[in-house]
Amino acid sequence: xxxxxxxxxxxxxxxxxxxxxxxxxxxxxxxxxxxxxxxxxxxxxxxxxxxxxxxxxxxxxxxxxxxxxxxxxxxxxxxxxxxxxxxxxxxxxxxxxxxxxxxxxxxxxxxxxxxxxxxxxxxxxxxxxxxxxxxxxxxxxxxxxxxxxxxxxxxxxxxxxxxxxxxxxxxxxxxxxxxxxxxxxxxxxxxxxxxxxxxxxxxxxxxxxxxxxxxxxxxxxxxxxxxxxxxxxxxxxxxxxxxxxxxxxxxxxxxxxxxxxxxxxxxxxxxxxxxxxxxxxxxxxxxxxxxxxxxxxxxxxxxxxxxxxxxxxxxxxxxxxxxxxxxxxxxxxxxxxxxxxxxxxxxxxxxxxxxxxxxxxxxxxxxxxxxxxxxxxxx
Numbered sequence: 450x451x452x453x454x455x456x457x458x459x460x461x462x463x464x465x466x467x468x469x470x471x472x473x474x475x476x477x478x479x480x481x482x483x484x485x486x487x488x489x490x491x492x493x494x495x496x497x498x499x500x501x502x503x504x505x506x507x508x509x510x511x512x513x514x515x516x517x518x519x520x521x522x523x524x525x526x527x528x529x530x531x532x533x534x535x536x537x538x539x540x541x542x543x544x545x546x547x548x549x550x551x552x553x554x555x556x557x558x559x560x561x562x563x564x565x566x567x568x569x570x571x572x573x574x575x576x577x578x579x580x581x582x583x584x585x586x587x588x589x590x591x592x593x594x595x596x597x598x599x600x601x602x603x604x605x606x607x608x609x610x611x612x613x614x615x616x617x618x619x620x621x622x623x624x625x626x627x628x629x630x631x632x633x634x635x636x637x638x639x640x641x642x643x644x645x646x647x648x649x650x651x652x653x654x655x656x657x658x659x660x661x662x663x664x665x666x667x668x669x670x671x672x673x674x675x676x677x678x679x680x681x682x683x684x685x686x687x688x689x690x691x692x693x694x695x696x697x698x699x700x701x702x703x704x705x706x707x708x709x710x711x712x713x714x715x716x717x718x719x720x721x722x723x724x725x726x727x728x729x730x731x732x733x734x735x736x737x738x739x740x741x742x743x744x745x746x747x748x749x750x751x752x753x754x755x756x757x758x759x760x761x762x763x764x765x766x767x768x769x770x771x772x773x774x775x776x777x778x779x780x781x782x783x784x785x786x787x788x789x790x791x792x793x794x795x796x797x798x799x800x801x802x803x804x805x806x807x808x809x810x811x812x813x814x815x816x817x818x819x820x821x822x823x824x825x826x827x828x
Contacts, residue, residue, distance in 0.1 A: 469532025487653035489537030499568030513566030518754035523695035530699025538570035552673030597668030631678035690769035708783035
């Protein structure tokens with residue numbers, strides 16, 4: 450299956466690039482939207498994206514979406530990341546929306562997916578202080594009372610965008626079996642007993658601790674099947690890893706272009722530093738890796754659209770591993786090529802680096818991705 454864009458996709462990508470250049474193309478614009486770079490998500494700008502109809506890029510038309518597919522969502526993520534559009538909430542939103550679309554009740558789909566198209570942010574709460582890569586070690590517990598009400602107690606951590614989400618897809622333990630005893634719940638913002646505390650990171654305010662104390666949810670809050678959360682999570686990993694890969698592909702492209710623009714102009718020893726072989730060869734290697742990654746991400750996205758019921762654990766993990774490791778490499782190399790200026794806040798490279806380094810950790814570490822890929826070969 451080819452990886453070239455259709456005419457519609459080409460026009461869509463151009464429109465996103467034009468929006469990014471117009472609305473947040475300067476450092477001053479981005480700082481005004483993100484509290485000087487401390488916030489990864491701007492509600493103000495996000496509403497404008499919703500007004501354009503772009504946030505429903507891969508949602509069914511019946512819920513206010515445009516009826517596009519995985520490839521379209523990946524293209525949007527790549528281009529908004531390249532354009533440094535502060536819409537960090539979209540990454541967790543599109544990942545979470547896929548779970549509601551696939552497993553939610555009709556009421557949940559209509560409420561949540563329609564909200565996404567209008568600009569609502571979603572978050573997924575899975576990780577805990579003692580359960581990260583080992584999802585089966587979750588201890589946050591949900592018990593059902595006689596009237597059907599679910600009572601939930603526990604703590605979640607590293608929950609991206611929980612502080613700005615209209616609802617959270619919560620994964621809690623409902624049974625004793627390590628993997629067979631997990632269930633997904635729809636948790637609306639403002640539910641009594643939920644406390645969200647921000648965690649300060651290198652990138653500012655992005656992730657949170659979520660404390661749940663005697664949280665009560667109605668019986669119909671279950672998303673999918675009781676004790677079916679593990680299988681539902683596994684079914685969604687393809688999209689999660691692929692969307693994260695597309696996001697980091699855009700960042701890698703932006704960091705590369707910023708570095709090349711700098712070394713074309715910066716002069717030492719009487720000529721642009723980019724004319725020296727050491728940097729020219731470095732640029733050639735990075736450009737080749739970016740193109741390879743672009744082809745991989747788009748090919749896997751097209752396959753996901755062509756075969757929606759099929760899982761692509763090897764290919765999705767390859768895309769996530771390749772794109773996130775590449776983003777980290779490009780930003781580090783970009784900083785090295787720019788010298789001391791790459792380390793200053795005057796230029797965007799240090800921001801690119803802070804965004805890239807954690808990408809090999811969240812959404813499944815690079816080590817986990819390699820393990821998944823290895824297992825698909827029967828190892």
